[in-house]
Amino acid sequence: DWGWLVAWALVLFTGIPFRMVASWYEGLFVIGIGGLLKQRLLQGALRLGPDELRHMGTGYHLGRVIESEVVESRALSGGVLTLVAVVELAVSTLIITSGAGGGLHALLLGGWVCLAVFIGLQYLRARQKWTAARLSISHELIEKMVGHRTRLAQESPEEWHEEEDQELAGYLDLSTRMDRLGAVMMALPRGWMVVGLLGLAPAFVEGGANLARLAVGLGGLILASRALVKLVDGFTTLADAIIAWRQVAFLFDAAAREVTPGDAAANELASHEAPASEPGEQPLLEACDLAFRYPDRGESVLRAMSFKITNGDRVLLESPSGGGKSTVVS
Numbered sequence: 001d002w003g004w005l006v007a008w009a010l011v012l013f014t015g016i017p018f019r020m021v022a023s024w025y026e027g028l029f030v031i032g033i034g035g036l037l038k039q040r041l042l043q044g045a046l047r048l049g050p051d052e053l054r055h056m057g058t059g060y061h062l063g064r065v066i067e068s069e070v071v072e073s074r075a076l077s078g079g080v081l082t083l084v085a086v087v088e089l090a091v092s093t094l095i096i097t098s099g100a101g102g103g104l105h106a107l108l109l110g111g112w113v114c115l116a117v118f119i120g121l122q123y124l125r126a127r128q129k130w131t132a133a134r135l136s137i138s139h140e141l142i143e144k145m146v147g148h149r150t151r152l153a154q155e156s157p158e159e160w161h162e163e164e165d166q167e168l169a170g171y172l173d174l175s176t177r178m179d180r181l182g183a184v185m186m187a188l189p190r191g192w193m194v195v196g197l198l199g200l201a202p203a204f205v206e207g208g209a210n211l212a213r214l215a216v217g218l219g220g221l222i223l224a225s226r227a228l229v230k231l232v233d234g235f236t237t238l239a240d241a242i243i244a245w246r247q248v249a250f251l252f253d254a255a256a257r258e259v260t261p262g263d264a265a266a267n268e269l270a271s272h273e274a275p276a277s278e279p280g281e282q283p284l285l286e287a288c289d290l291a292f293r294y295p296d297r298g299e300s301v302l303r304a305m306s307f308k309i310t311n312g313d314r315v316l317l318e319s320p321s322g323g324g325k326s327t328v329v330s
Contacts, residue, residue: 026080034072037252041068044254050330051294064251067135070244078237081230088227089113092220099217100203101196108199109192109224116188116228120235123181124242130174131243137167185236189228196221285309292327301327 089109097106140163200217286308293300301324309315317325 026077030072030077037068037072040255041248041251044251044257047254047257048251064247067244067247068251070240071248074237075241075245078234078241081234082238083234085227085231085234088223088230092224092227095220095223096217098213099200099220100213101199101217102203105196105199105217105220108195112188112192112195112228113231116185116231116235119181119185119188120232120239123178123185123236124239126174126178126181127239128243130171130178131247133167133171133174135247137171140164140167182236185232188232189225192228193221193225196224283308283310292324 093106093109096109097103099105101108200214200221203217204214288306290302290305290307291300292302305328307315317328319325
């Protein structure tokens with residue numbers, strides 16, 4: 001039928017410019033949303049308190065910055081892919097139902113999609129654990145690089161790498177489990193091709209269905225396979241975005257905090273140097289039975305600490321890692 005042939009050719013060739021236009025506007029949309037997200041995260045970072053910034057560490061905040069890039073690049077693209085996959089799966093179900101396989105063929109597709117969702121949720125959990133382990137290793141490495149973990153002075157050389165070996169072994173186990181689940185997810189579309197052909201086999205063997213219904217069923221099977229490929233890609237991309245969002249949500253929520261007037265005054269006061277004092281005058285800083293506890297910790301970091309600092313003093317702070325030296329200075 002030349003009419004159908006010409007219509008198919010028009011759909012094929014007009015699909016190319018439409019695909020280009022769709023990609024262009026999708027890119028503009030992603031860039032615009034990404035800019036708004038970065039502004040919001042910057043506002044949240046500027047409104048964090050000193051205690052929140054100090055006890056989390058440099059490596060932790062660097063990990064958050066990296067994860068914000070993942071949210072920007074993958075959330076929208078993964079959402080678009082998943083939405084297109086859902087639409088194509090719905091259309092595939094209608095086509096398969098009117099094909100030679102009928103309702104049984106459509107039930108097979110529905111069961112396979114449920115299997116894909118179940119494996120996808122397992123993959124999401126495995127990737128969450130893997131991401132937590134990766135960020136922990138990055139945090140520890142950066143803390144050691146900047147000198148916040150003084151292993152040279154506080155640990156014997158035989159114990160330097162014991163903790164690292166344990167972390168890397170756990171990271172390897174998590175990576176292996178996640179990769180296995182990812183490989184299973186990637187094989188789901190090809191597995192559906194086998195299951196779908198088995199669903200068409202009875203009608204083909206019996207010979208009761210005409211050639212047109214067999215062709216319709218086969219076309220729906222191929223369309224469903226393409227939709228499953230998009231569903232797997234979209235879900236893995238969304239999984240990265242969901243995990244990354246949990247890392248940056250703290251900064252996003254912090255942007256809604258009110259700026260207190262005392263913050264600007266404290267910054268202005270800190271920018272001026274204290275006047276020099278003569279010997280015998282009052283100390284520059286004096287503390288008596290100083291105690292301090294972070295809001296998210298049960299035990300106090302500082303307990304009954306007293307000291308006096310006068311002009312010209314040089315102070316040496318000594319304690320094990322986590323003993324509160326940075327807290328005292330801050």
